[in-house]
Amino acid sequence: MGKMLFGAISQTIFTVRRHAPELIRPAQPTPRELKPLSDIDDQEGLRFHIPLIYIYRQDPIMRNKNPASVIREALAKVLVFYYPFAGRLKEGPARKLMVDCSGDGVLFIEAEADVTLKQLGDALMPPFPCMNELLCDVPGSDGILDSPLLLIQVTRLLCGGFVFALRLNHTMSDAPGLVQFLTALGEMAQGASTPSTLPVWQRELLFAREPPRVTYAHREYDNIEDAKGTIIQQDDITHKSFFFGPTELSALRRLVPVELQSCTTFELLTACLWRCRTIALQPDPEDEMRIICLVNARYRFNPPAIPIGYYGNTFVMPCAISTARELCKKPLAHALELVRKVKSDVTEEYVRSNADLMVIKGRPLFTAVGSFIVSDVTRSGLNDVDFGWGKAVYGGVAKGGAGSFPGVSFFVAFTNHKGESGIVVPICLPSVAMEKFVEELNSMLVQDNNNHVLQAHKLLATSKL
Template sequence: MAPDSSLTFNVHRKEAVLVAPAKQTPHEFKRLSDIDDQEGLRFHIPVIQFYRYNPSMKGSDPAKVIRDALANVLVPYYPFAGRLREIQDGSRKLVVECTGEGILFIEADADVQLEQFGDLLQPPFPCLEELLFDIPGSSQVLNAPLLLIQVTRLQCGGFIFALRLHHAMSDAQGLIQFMTAVAEMARGHLTPSIPPVWSRELLEARSPPCPSFAHREYDVVEDTKGTLMPLDDMAHQSFFFGKREIAALRKHSPPHLRQKISTFDLLTACLWKCRTVALSPDPDEEMRIICIVNARGTKSGLNLPEGYYGNAFAFPVAISTADKLCKNPLGYALELVRQAKSEVDHEYMHSLADLMVLRGRPHFTVVRAYLVSDVTRAGFGDVDFGWGKAAYGGPAKGGVGAIPGVASFYIPFTNAKGEDGIVVPVCLPGPAMEKFVAELNTLLSDPVKRMEEQIEYPVFRSAL
């Protein structure tokens, strides 16, 4: 049973409170990196976790357990209890003033059971604005709490943990590190298993700044043909890709790449092509696919320390005219995606930091652009506050910032048949969504013999 988009329920919230560190913490100013404070990360990103009733935790209040754990975790993670300021020298540089004021916390109860959300928990979720309530003034970039957390108890004994993070503070891996620390302390640990490391100077611009890549993801592109997504008549659907779907896509890839191409590259090329066909742009318009590429680990050469919880990723972009993207086989888009991703290494990241300083920390372009982010390995669903792993854990909605339709997340998912795969929330104008589904069904067909079972079951849909 898919999520019921018509489901409504009442949420009774207590007044929001500030949870401060359990002990006194340093009052100091800490600079964000030049990757952290770019314009495209100056927003709050929502995450949601659904937890089932656990008989072994009977008598334990998840709101109290998590609130107490937060106070303890904010001692080593004290910058989260501060507020962002902007240096007043024209540079737009962000710093955290570690004031110890705390993060916003909301305790709530809902007259609904987890089962009523359906067996297939996936975005978009009904009544999300009630499960992660926007306290007036709390979503500002500057001088506002950096985290807002709401714990909503359900009638069945389960609960929902919803969180909103200022993205300039952390990426998905950094957030998971923080959430895991909260979960560990909720289960009785005295300290986090991975101590937090600030070290944002490792991703500061060089002196003097000298970008060595073109970084076309930050091109200034005029929206001369009205190609940004409209705010009305938007359709939201979630698409499931299991082993059969990935195998079908793989048959469309060039023979020399067929066995070694990654699932991410296949999905990204597929979605970029389908979305372009669906939007029907002019043939000569340049279309962009922006991939979020993690620069942690030894492969990049950055050598960021374990425990680093800042943003450590880049937005490499692949570009093609709409005509070439629509008319060429999937392998064409695939090669462009692979080439864009391959550029990201330590030099690329330092070049990116340099560009941010020289160009006033610009926003990545969103005109005729589509951004994808893979959170299948992030570990949101593994966060255990004592009630077990989450029934669903990950992005609360498909998209990024306040721009509709510009981004999708790749989220780990198990369908009604027990098959593991990836669910991808997509947001498009209503008529374009119909074209998107038709083009996707074509790619999910065997190049030799059309697989009718794939046409029956290409997606799990959640339309608003």
């Protein structure tokens, strides 16, 4: 037990009491087999655990039900269908990952916190400073090989609400795949006997070709030495989240020329953040700066090749490159055009080439030097997961960054306390750079454009962890 701060807005101190961790195994016998991951799953950049958090209000209809008990029972049932999640990863020849479907189980923790949801405040968004309390790191559980693939903690609140937090080994699933699993878990929690969408493994659909052949440049995997020490380190990192609602997005769109007005919100916001982040970091003007966009490739196959129910990773990471000088000095349109082009490059052949590269080059890590990685999960359904208590007040990633690399941001669907729907983006930067980032972003939001003067708007941001 320990006293932690939950959210910089509320400054509420509370205590969490955790029960002993337990392994939840499938409720019925499941096949004992080895299941290889795909060559899109199996890359160095996905060998980490990603935390997510869901916060639920109390529901009078469910007042006599313990959410931990409901979810525990449902978990055992859903693992009959998703039994690979109850297994452990092994490594074969050439570092090939495969799941030993051993049925060893998923780690589960029941807990109680002496706080109400109302006491936690209105601004429930990443980063959550209390994640170590709401998602206990069980010793020895965070390895990639021979470790649980899922860790779940359900923490009941005094008001009858609860927090559902989990940690996923990212090699197993992307956001849509995880949502499919959690949706099935929610259905079982509400009494279903089978998931509405049955899981499909078929990771061989994204195996490398025989023989493998790389047909794209894939600059996202360039092997670049960090000679200038530009990779952001974990020490002295500030985490803040920024809310972009209709007002902010309209202000940014006014900065775009007419010929680019058809850009998507993702493209606009990505270009804006890439530019502001580069200005904040103050790199050498000639340094190459990369924007790596995670693109869902499920619908890039013609004819369609990824079946409904597939829950593996299906995204690729195309990369655009600009010098720091051009990003900082040129209008926003420069970054926007680069982002739009790199997204359009993703085809079925690009995905096949990506899988082949993994085999040929030994499953390399993405380029960290000068890179900013963005992932849009606003349409993944993360915030729609329902265990019987309705939709979450917040559902999505718990923080920015990925593994040991802080230069990753997620776009998360969010509704603020005023009822405005928008996007929350967690950003991780060194403290001094974060100050410059906020200043630059605010200046973009108040620029005079087409003689329309925007009033200064203070971004909703969480404080330093």
